[in-house]
Amino acid sequence: MICCKECIDLLYDYFEGSLDQDTTKSLEEHFEDCPPCIAFLNTYKSTTLLCRDTLNQIEIPDEVRHTLQSFLKEHKKEQEKK
């Protein structure tokens, strides 16, 4: 029987689906008897998803886009002169 500490050490690989069958089985047995670890697993997953949803929506603001465009245009002009 694995303990909570081992369970949390294994969460990463469990979440990735990269644990072997036996370990997955003992981990799931632990979950059955341990609501705190289920809560931990659920919030561990949620944390990853929430952070991703919040941070991967970064768009280049219009003013930055314009600055970059004119910067690139200017750079291209300089290079063409060479």
Place this chain on the structure above:
Amino acid sequence: MSFTQQKEDKEIEEALVRDLQAGDLDAYDKIATLYQKKIYALSFNLMRNQMDAQDVTQEVLLTLFRKINTFQGKSAFSSWVYRITLNASYMKLRSKKKEPNVSIDELLPSFNGAGFQQEKIQDWSGSTESLLFTNETREVIKKAVDLLPEKEKVVFLLRDVECLSTEKVSEILDLTVPAVKSRLHRARLFLRKKLSGYFEEYNSQKGEA
């Protein structure tokens, strides 16, 4: 993205790099268009400042052009771009006043002698939906990520936010795969703990109301 699609993208990219190495300015435009959002997003997430992220993006685009002939194709072109972006962002961050880092160890789970969890764990994962799109929640999440120590933060941003593979992240950062995994796990534990404080408080307030 399908495997064939990925393969095609890789071939297009390699052709663009070859053209740029041969001095083709249109290839440069295309590469800049392909990468500027990725460069901007990563540097913005590292620095959380629009002006700084703009400066870094410009600098990186310029470096790509100037140094394209030093790119030898030993790693993927995108890994090279990410590395230049990280270096430029770190240079910028170092030139500014640095806030003291929090120790990540204090926020990792604690266990008693028998290996049981010592703190009470609340499951707030069901209550995040309604909260996710409020500005307050987004600010809490951003602040928590900002507090991550540099080593863990960069792994977290590349792997969990940019969704790159563990292997790719290990190539970019020149770390072993187990090191990437261990840093990412620590980052997630740290963030989970930080977010728990916020969502548990929200749940208890909702309970009282």
